[in-house]
Amino acid sequence: MKIATFNINGIKARFQAFSDWLDESAPDVAILQEIKSVDENFPREHFEDKGYSVHTHGQKSFNGVAILSKLPLEDITTGLPGDDDDEQARWIEATVMGEKAIKICGLYLPNGNPAPGPKYDYKLAWMQRLQERAKLLLASEEPALMAGDYNIIPQDEDAARPDAWRDDALARPESRDAYRRILNLGFTEAFRARTQGGGDYSFWDYQAGAWNRNDGIRIDHFLLTPQCADLLNDSWIESDVRGREKPSDHVPVWVDLAA
């Protein structure tokens, strides 16, 4: 089972590029962030015609997550538990019924800038809620994963210019600590389980020729429960997508599971 997570930066703006990518790369499951669309305006029929079931959790203008799957999905829920007043569309769950059932959680973690400030407080509070959900996933002792745009640069090796991000919400110590607290509950970060060292990124800013200078950061991640990590065949970043026509500023990150 091949699963990709991809922050597409707007389904309207990315429709053709994303549709072409889906045809060519053909994930069994695509976990999307920043669809920037209400559910009614997501072009679901276009992707259903390609053989995908489509589940969205959108809102007007910003954020929004989705799961597209060639395999049957069950138990779809949306919204991260823990704050009934949180109206930002950043979380979707489903169980994918392959050879083995895999619980898939798609997330778009808040950016948090400027830090410090209320947006940073929201990010850290959201991560606390994520930790609570993560504990329950581990307690289930089932194959499960949480994937998406974490807006976290885990370590200095995950940025081409780590000093430029030192005070940014993506790399501040409180952000990294919150991420590691979740990871250290017992998750395996799929890409790092396969590839060590620096130089691999999943985001390049549109500005200042960041892609051409390979001035990137690695902020899109798969966290696997132990039962899911046991199924991990491979994980990789499809970085060449960043050089195509009308690209997102993120690229797809993949796992291949024996499931």
Add this chain to the structure above:
DNA sequence: ATGACAATCAGAGATTGA
């Protein structure tokens, strides 16, 4: 570097992103 770049909503330019 108060920058750049891109998307959204709106129908200009502020807001958001990372």
